[in-house]
Amino acid sequence: MQVLKPNISLIDDAFKVNEVENNRLFISISFNGISYSIINNANNQFFVLESYSFQKQETLFQLCENISQISKENPILKQGFNDVTILIQNHKSTLIPNSLFDESNKKQYFEFNQIIENAEDILVDQLANIKAVNLFAINQSLLQNLKNNFPKAKIIHSSTALIESLFIINKTKSAIEEVYLNIQSNYFEIIYFKDSKLQLNNNFNYKTAEDFAYYLLFAFEQLQIKPDEIKVTLLGEIEKDSAIYEYLFKYIMNIEFISRNEKFNYSEKIQSLPSHYFYLLLNSATCV
Known part of the structure; x- marks a missing residue:
């Protein structure tokens, strides 16, 4: 088993690893890496951000192994958060206007623009701001792995959070x-x-x-x-x-x-990052 360590680790000195009740956890999953951030609900401040970059694009099996290993070995992630959002980063998604959408036909909608592989499920995200749904595919083994390791997580596609958060910015x-x-x-x-x-x-x-x-x-x-x-x-x-x-x-x-979102506060360590880095992890809280 390979040793997995974050290549970026920004943890505020005031963060207490065992106090998770008032915190929200956001995790980004792709075949190239895993990143996560934590925001405190009381002061709306991000004070943890860590990122694991894989040396090569992993296979599905190795990605699932990495998720299980990180979730069990990372002292923060293994605490058992009650409020967890997982962002799936892949290219297999398609938008459908609410006026045209019938969930019983979601597979047919998806196949207009994408190919459904064996052992893939189609999940549905609601995009309230643009009055549409986002259909996306996820491998069943990966989905079950995420449910096992993060049983309380809400799983959405990364483009859902991206579109919704940018819409909020753009309309102003x-x-x-x-x-x-x-x-x-x-x-x-x-x-x-x-x-x-x-x-x-x-x-x-x-x-x-x-x-x-x-x-x-x-x-x-x-x-x-x-x-x-x-x-x-x-x-x-x-x-x-x-x-x-x-x-x-x-x-x-x-x-x-892009500028940093002024709706949130950020620890000094996270502020040391360029403002456009980790946009999804630091803005998904606007729409989830």
């Missing part, structure tokens, strides 16, 4: 249209709002910065978005000195990194 802005890019190590998600309405949510795998630029400009072309006019806000794993940022700066005139 004066911009007529804006694109948000959630950039991860091997894929990115594009969310496009126009007149405070969601126009697009899609994701693309990429291996190189050239791939990234191609898919982004292709999406802009399909939506008739002018790169030199649209505002683009960045979140996720991206730095100004990266090749991806250089491409963005080359084609897009108005770029900024």
Whole structure:
């Protein structure tokens, strides 16, 4: 069994590991890693954030093994939280307007845009702000593993939290249209709002910065978005000195990194992170 240690560990000195009653736990799960954050309900402050990055993209079996090992060995996670939300990060989701949705037909809806693999279940998230549901697939073994290790957890798709939280931010802005890019190590998600309405949510795998630029400009072309006019806000794993940022700066005139959500408070250690890092973990509390 491999030794799993967090590559990022930000734990406030005042945090008491055995006092979980007033805390909410958020966990992000992907084949590339596991991260979690904790917010205190009394003062609305995030004071724990840890992240485990796997050296390679894990198999389903190894991912389940890693989840079980971390949940049992991490002194914080094994405390047994009552309020837990798990965010599933994969590319297998699709949005359906409430007006068209019939849960008895969820498999057929999903198969319009996605392929259902053997041993996958289709789960349903409600997106109140955009009056839609998000259907997503999860392997049955992974789902059972999460239920065993976190029996009180609510399991949702990462794009559900992303769309809902960005909608709340976007509706308070004066911009007529804006694109948000959630950039991860091997894929990115594009969310496009126009007149405070969601126009697009899609994701693309990429291996190189050239791939990234191609898919982004292709999406802009399909939506008739002018790169030199649209505002683009960045979140996720991206730095100004990266090749991806250089491409963005080359084609897009108005770029900024997303600001930290002022609705919440943050420990000094978490504030040391760039504001756009771990956006999902530090904003899912707005909509769950």
